[in-house]
């Protein structure tokens with residue numbers, strides 16, 4: 080049994096074009112370092128996953144926040160969610176454009192406590208009421224996205240276990256390239272792209288429709304029995320998804336015992352983990 084704090088981030092599953100794998104790895108490491116300091120100093124898993132995902136949203140290498148993909152009408156519509164496994168509280172937003180950090184708005188939905196998911200222009204009105212600065216959706220549009228070089232999913236996510244054994248998860252994405260307006264993916268949906276409870280915490284990436292149909296995040300935690308390791312549970316569910324539904328998916332999992340898993344069936348997936356001793360491991 081490993082003690083917290085432990086933190087694991089991902090930068091999306093997919094095929095990374097030349098040079099992009101390194102940028103994604105560097106971005107994951109920087110975000111993980113920033114959030115791990117919070118955990119080391121006694122911060123909550125919830126604050127840590129939010130901090131990591133905000134750092135990844137601000138990094139234009141990822142398809143989340145700045146750098147989000149464009150939909151079929153050339154606009155940015157972002158999805159994000161966050162969950163506190165110790166209280167089973169959650170917040171999520173879908174199809175928002177005028178906020179800098181969608182995961183920050185998702186956290187505001189969690190903290191406000193009346194609803195779990197808010198979407199579209201009404202979610203943006205809620206953001207203003209909460210005092211979040213309005214930004215033009217154009218701030219998220221990078222030259223790379225305009226040129227439509229998107230090949231990897233590059234959604235971002237983080238799972239964390241804090242010193243007091245609390246688990247949390249968060250996910251953020253611009254969604255799938257060329258998606259129809261109003262399409263909301265798994266990254267907004269609790270139980271699909273994001274879930275955390277007393278057993279573990281999960282953040283997913285890949286084809287949202289497949290992940291939603293699998294109820295992937297919650298399914299992985301259900302597979303995580305006391306006698307099953309995190310890696311085995313995650314692999315088993317991914318194989319099940321391939322058999323029953325098909326498609327591309329990846330996920331990061333942290334168990335309450337501090338075991339981690341990074342699994343995917345894509346060509347690559349950038350990730351980074353920092354353990355209780357401050358040891359950093361990463362891969363792409």
Ligand code: ASP
Pocket residue numbers: 091092142158231232233234252253254255263264265266283284285286287288290
């Ligand atoms: N899962 C995200 C979605 O379908 C995309 C991704 O992971 O890149 O919106």
